[in-house]
Amino acid sequence: MTSTDQKARRPTPEALLEQAATEGHGKLKIFLGAAPGVGKTYEMLSSGAQRQKEGIDVVIGIVETHGRAETERLTHGLDSLPRARVSYKGRILEEMDIDAVLARRPSLVLVDELAHTNAPGSRHPKRYQDVEELLDAGIDVYTTLNIQHVESLNDVIAQITRIRVRETVPDSIIDRADEIEVIDITPEELIQRLHEGKVYVRDAAQRALKHYFSPGNLTALRELALRRTAQRVDEQMLSYMRAHAIAGPWATDERLLVCIDGGPASAGIVRYARRAADRLRCTWAAIHVETLGHVPLTEGERDRLDEALRLAETLGGEAVMASGDHVAGAILDYARENNVTQIVLGRPRGDRWFDRFRRTSVDSLIRDAGPIGVHVVPGDEDPSPDKAVRIRATTEGVDAMPYAVSTLTVAVALAIGELIQFVAALPNISLVFLAAILFTAVNYGLWPSLYASLISTLAYNFFFLAPLYTFTITDPANILALIFFTIVAVLTSNLTARTRRQIVVAQSQVKTTTELNSFSRKLAGINDLDDLLWAAAFQIASMLQLRVVFLFPADGHMSVTAGYPPEDVADDADLAAARWAYDHQRAAGRSSDTLPGAKRLFLPIKTATGMLAVVGLDRETPGPLFTADERRLLDALLDQIAVSIERIRLAEDIDNARVLSETERLRSTLLTSISHDLRTPLASIIGSVTSLKTYFDRFDAAQRNDLLSTIEDEAERLNRFVGNLLDITRLESGALNIRMTRVDLTELTETALRRASRLLSTHHVAVSVPSNLPSVMADPILLEQVLFNLLDNAAKYSPAGSTIRIEAASAGKKVLISVLDEGEGIPPEELETIFDKFRRAGSGDNRPAGTGLGLAICRGFVEVFGGTISATSRARGHGSVFTIQLPSTEVVQHQSAEVNH
Known part of the structure; x- marks a missing residue:
C-alpha cells in the first residue's frame, strides 16, 4: 500500500469536525415540492403519524391545512400545541409558539411552511430561524418547502414564472437538512388538482392556471426541485465518504478536475475543461499543486497561472491551490476526497516544466489513478511570447554579491585546508570545501552554491591532488575521487538549497499566519468603526503593498471613509465603479470585466446579512x-474585516435599541407622571376656582381662605414640577449656569426651611448645624435647591407629626449635610437606584405624588460641585438618611495656595 493510499483511508480532519458539529443537534427533514398543492403537508403529517406509531413523541408546532378536509383529518391523531397570538395593527395573528415547543420538548415537531415570515414582535422574523433554534435544542423537525422559496434560485424562478417571490430561505438551511424528500407529481396531475379545487378556491385556481401553474412553468420547477435535491444528496455522499475514509470515486455523477501549471497552454486547457464539463453536465475545478521542492515559477509563468485560475472562476469552476510532497499524489488526494471522476491535464511539449511533469507526474497519475479517468489534451498555446509582466515595480539584474562571498568562502576553505595539510596532513581534506559549499547554499541558494561547487572542485584539484599546482591528474584514484567530490558537492548544493527554499516558504507562511492572528486580535479589541477601517486599510497596505480606500454608501452615493495612505477623494470613474460593485456585489474597476478604466479595483465587503x-x-x-x-x-x-464591521454595527444597533427602549420607558414614565402631577393640581385649582366663582357669596371668609390656600399650594406644586423638569433638562444638556462661591451652611439651611415651610407644616423640624462649621464651595441657589428637594422628599415619605432632622458636621476635609426622616425607610434593593430619574418609592395608591426627578436633580447638582450624595436606612428601619459630602473651603484654599506658591 502506498503512502497516498494510507492517507486516503484516514478520515479528513474537516470531515471529523463536521461530524462532531452535528452531535447534540436535532435532525431536519424537508418535504420539498416544485409548487403549492403537490401534497407536502399531507405527506409530512402522514410521516409524523407513522413515527408516532413507532413510539416517537410527535407534536404539531404549526400546520396550515388551507381548508383541505383530507389534510385536516390527519391532524386529529396528533398532539397540537397552542399557537402564540400576536397583535399587529388591530389584528390578532397566530404563530408557532416556540417557547411552548421548547417547554414540551417533544422528540419530533411538525412545522409547516418553512419560508413563512413571522408577525412583527415575534422572537425571530422568519420561521426557518425558529426551526434552527429547535434544532439547536436537540429537537427533530419535519418541515415543508417549495422550491421557489430557495434564495439561490430566486432570480432563476422569477425569470421562468415572471413572479418575484419575496419570502425566501437561505441555502444554508437546505445544506443543514439531514434528509430531503421530494414530493413529486406530474404537471398534469397538479393541474387536475387545481381544477378540482384541492389547491386553491375556484377563482384563485383559475388565475393560477393562467399564470404560475402553466405546464411549462411546472416542468421547469420540477426539474429545479429534483436538481437541488440531487445536489444536497451529492454533498451528503461526499461527507459520508470523507467521514468514513472511503477512497473515491463513487461514480454516481461526473466530476472533472483540470490541472494547470502556468505554462503557455494553461488558459486553453481551462477552456477545454469547461467545454468538457458542459458536455458531461457536471461540476469542475482547476487545481495547481506546489511541492516544497518545486522549481520556482518565472514571472511569466506566475502571471499565466493567476490568469488561468481567474479564468476558471469566471467560467464557473472552482480554483484550488494545493500543496504536497509530490504533484501526482496531491492531485489524486484531492480527486479522491472530492469524488472526481475525470482528470484533465496538458500534453508535454518539451518545456523544462513539462519534461518534469511528463517523466514523473503524468506517469504517476496514470499508474495510480485507478478508476479515475486521466485525459492528456494538447490545449491551446498562447502564441504570444513570454511577457515579463511584473507584479512588483523592481527590475533587478544578477546580484554579484553572493558569488563574491562564495569565492571568498572557498578561498577561506582553501587556506584552512592548506593549514591543516601543513599541520596534520588530513587525507579527507575535501570535507573543508564541502563545508564552504554548505555555507553558501544555506545563505545564498542554489546557483551560488553550484558556483561554489565548481571553484571548490578546481581548487581541490589544483592544490591538493598530485601533481600539485596543475589541473593534470595522473593517479586514476584521484580522478575517481575528484568525480565523486564533484557529484557530492552538486548534490549537497541542490539539497541544501532546496531545504533553504523550504525554510523560506515556511517562514513566510508563519509570518503571514502570525500577522493574520495579530490582525484578528486587533480587530476584536476595536469597537469604533473609524478606528477599525484605518487599522484594516493599514494592514492590507502593509501586507500586500497596495493603496487602499474603503467606501460606504451615504445619501445615495459612495463616499471614501478611510484609506491608507490617507486619501479622501475619488474621481468619477472610481465612484461609478464603486457604486456598481456595491449594487451588484461583484468586482468592478481596474483588471475586472466591468468599468476597467477606473484607477482602482473595487471589491465588495459583505456577509450573510448583505452588503x-x-x-x-x-x-x-x-x-x-x-x-x-x-x-x-x-x-x-x-x-475578517466584514465580520468585524458587522459586529460593530450589531453592537451599535443593540445600543440604539437599548437607548430607544430606555427613551420609550422614560417617555412613558414622564407622560404618566405629567398626566398625574399636572392633572391633580390643576383639578384642585379648577375645582377651587369654580367653587369660589359659583358659591362665593355662600362661603364665609374662612372657607374662602381655605380654597385660596388650596389654589396657592397646588400652584406652588405645579411650579416645583416645572422647575424640576427645567433643572433636569439643563443638567442633561450641559446648559447649567453655575456660580461657585463660599456658602455658609447655617444661612443656607434657614433659607431652605423658610422656602419649605408650607411643605413641613405638619412635621416637626430639628436643626443641628454648628456655628463654627467650615463653609463649602458651591452655587448657593443650586445647593439650596438640593436641600429643598431633600426636605420635600422627607415630607412626602414621613407620616404627619414625625420629626425631620437636618444635621451638619465636619469630617476631616469634608463637610457632611444630612437630612433624616422617620418614614418607612428605603428597601435595600432600591438603594442603588434611588437617585435614578423617575424613580419613586411605594406603589399603587400608596405612592406619594411627584415626578421622581427631585433626587436625580440632587445628585446632578452635588456632583457638579465636586461632592457626593448617598442614601441609607436608619437603624431598625425607622426612616432614611440622605447625606451630602462637599469639600470644605479650607481644603479648597489650601490647594489654591499650593498652586499659587
Whole structure:
C-alpha cells in the first residue's frame, strides 16, 4: 500500500469536525415540492403519524391545512400545541409558539411552511430561524418547502414564472437538512388538482392556471426541485465518504478536475475543461499543486497561472491551490476526497516544466489513478511570447554579491585546508570545501552554491591532488575521487538549497499566519468603526503593498471613509465603479470585466446579512494587482474585516435599541407622571376656582381662605414640577449656569426651611448645624435647591407629626449635610437606584405624588460641585438618611495656595 493510499483511508480532519458539529443537534427533514398543492403537508403529517406509531413523541408546532378536509383529518391523531397570538395593527395573528415547543420538548415537531415570515414582535422574523433554534435544542423537525422559496434560485424562478417571490430561505438551511424528500407529481396531475379545487378556491385556481401553474412553468420547477435535491444528496455522499475514509470515486455523477501549471497552454486547457464539463453536465475545478521542492515559477509563468485560475472562476469552476510532497499524489488526494471522476491535464511539449511533469507526474497519475479517468489534451498555446509582466515595480539584474562571498568562502576553505595539510596532513581534506559549499547554499541558494561547487572542485584539484599546482591528474584514484567530490558537492548544493527554499516558504507562511492572528486580535479589541477601517486599510497596505480606500454608501452615493495612505477623494470613474460593485456585489474597476478604466479595483465587503461596503485597491505600476496567493490572503483579510464591521454595527444597533427602549420607558414614565402631577393640581385649582366663582357669596371668609390656600399650594406644586423638569433638562444638556462661591451652611439651611415651610407644616423640624462649621464651595441657589428637594422628599415619605432632622458636621476635609426622616425607610434593593430619574418609592395608591426627578436633580447638582450624595436606612428601619459630602473651603484654599506658591 502506498503512502497516498494510507492517507486516503484516514478520515479528513474537516470531515471529523463536521461530524462532531452535528452531535447534540436535532435532525431536519424537508418535504420539498416544485409548487403549492403537490401534497407536502399531507405527506409530512402522514410521516409524523407513522413515527408516532413507532413510539416517537410527535407534536404539531404549526400546520396550515388551507381548508383541505383530507389534510385536516390527519391532524386529529396528533398532539397540537397552542399557537402564540400576536397583535399587529388591530389584528390578532397566530404563530408557532416556540417557547411552548421548547417547554414540551417533544422528540419530533411538525412545522409547516418553512419560508413563512413571522408577525412583527415575534422572537425571530422568519420561521426557518425558529426551526434552527429547535434544532439547536436537540429537537427533530419535519418541515415543508417549495422550491421557489430557495434564495439561490430566486432570480432563476422569477425569470421562468415572471413572479418575484419575496419570502425566501437561505441555502444554508437546505445544506443543514439531514434528509430531503421530494414530493413529486406530474404537471398534469397538479393541474387536475387545481381544477378540482384541492389547491386553491375556484377563482384563485383559475388565475393560477393562467399564470404560475402553466405546464411549462411546472416542468421547469420540477426539474429545479429534483436538481437541488440531487445536489444536497451529492454533498451528503461526499461527507459520508470523507467521514468514513472511503477512497473515491463513487461514480454516481461526473466530476472533472483540470490541472494547470502556468505554462503557455494553461488558459486553453481551462477552456477545454469547461467545454468538457458542459458536455458531461457536471461540476469542475482547476487545481495547481506546489511541492516544497518545486522549481520556482518565472514571472511569466506566475502571471499565466493567476490568469488561468481567474479564468476558471469566471467560467464557473472552482480554483484550488494545493500543496504536497509530490504533484501526482496531491492531485489524486484531492480527486479522491472530492469524488472526481475525470482528470484533465496538458500534453508535454518539451518545456523544462513539462519534461518534469511528463517523466514523473503524468506517469504517476496514470499508474495510480485507478478508476479515475486521466485525459492528456494538447490545449491551446498562447502564441504570444513570454511577457515579463511584473507584479512588483523592481527590475533587478544578477546580484554579484553572493558569488563574491562564495569565492571568498572557498578561498577561506582553501587556506584552512592548506593549514591543516601543513599541520596534520588530513587525507579527507575535501570535507573543508564541502563545508564552504554548505555555507553558501544555506545563505545564498542554489546557483551560488553550484558556483561554489565548481571553484571548490578546481581548487581541490589544483592544490591538493598530485601533481600539485596543475589541473593534470595522473593517479586514476584521484580522478575517481575528484568525480565523486564533484557529484557530492552538486548534490549537497541542490539539497541544501532546496531545504533553504523550504525554510523560506515556511517562514513566510508563519509570518503571514502570525500577522493574520495579530490582525484578528486587533480587530476584536476595536469597537469604533473609524478606528477599525484605518487599522484594516493599514494592514492590507502593509501586507500586500497596495493603496487602499474603503467606501460606504451615504445619501445615495459612495463616499471614501478611510484609506491608507490617507486619501479622501475619488474621481468619477472610481465612484461609478464603486457604486456598481456595491449594487451588484461583484468586482468592478481596474483588471475586472466591468468599468476597467477606473484607477482602482473595487471589491465588495459583505456577509450573510448583505452588503456592508466596498474596498478600492490600486498600485502605481501597471499589470495585475496581486497573485493568486495574495488574492487568497486578501479574501481572508476582507472576511475578517466584514465580520468585524458587522459586529460593530450589531453592537451599535443593540445600543440604539437599548437607548430607544430606555427613551420609550422614560417617555412613558414622564407622560404618566405629567398626566398625574399636572392633572391633580390643576383639578384642585379648577375645582377651587369654580367653587369660589359659583358659591362665593355662600362661603364665609374662612372657607374662602381655605380654597385660596388650596389654589396657592397646588400652584406652588405645579411650579416645583416645572422647575424640576427645567433643572433636569439643563443638567442633561450641559446648559447649567453655575456660580461657585463660599456658602455658609447655617444661612443656607434657614433659607431652605423658610422656602419649605408650607411643605413641613405638619412635621416637626430639628436643626443641628454648628456655628463654627467650615463653609463649602458651591452655587448657593443650586445647593439650596438640593436641600429643598431633600426636605420635600422627607415630607412626602414621613407620616404627619414625625420629626425631620437636618444635621451638619465636619469630617476631616469634608463637610457632611444630612437630612433624616422617620418614614418607612428605603428597601435595600432600591438603594442603588434611588437617585435614578423617575424613580419613586411605594406603589399603587400608596405612592406619594411627584415626578421622581427631585433626587436625580440632587445628585446632578452635588456632583457638579465636586461632592457626593448617598442614601441609607436608619437603624431598625425607622426612616432614611440622605447625606451630602462637599469639600470644605479650607481644603479648597489650601490647594489654591499650593498652586499659587
